[in-house]
Amino acid sequence: MESFCEKAQMGEMKLKLEEVTKENERLHAELKESLEKQLEALLADEGTVRALQEELRLAKQEKDQAVERWPTLSQEHDRLQQQYQEHLTETHVLMAERKKQ
Secondary structure, X not given: OOOHHHHHHHHHHHHHHHHHHHHHHHHHXXXXXXXXXXXXXXXXXXXXXXXXXXXXXXXHXXXXXXXXXXXXXXXXXXXXXXXXXXXXXXXXXXXXXXXXX
């Protein structure tokens, strides 16, 4: 037969066990919420990283295309510059001939 002290101790232990269980559940909920927020942030970061990687890929592709086109554009610039100089020379010659007349 249990004595009064034993029943009191059992009651006390039961209350402490309930407190510990509630505290454990609260801590579990807090940890779960914290981990879910971290996971959301991580997923958002991964999305940002993917977007930045795509921007970088497109920028590199654009740079490569510009480098590829540079020789042709440079030649075209030189050709137009030469054509402009020839036109200026012809204009000066024509103006000089008109002054003579």
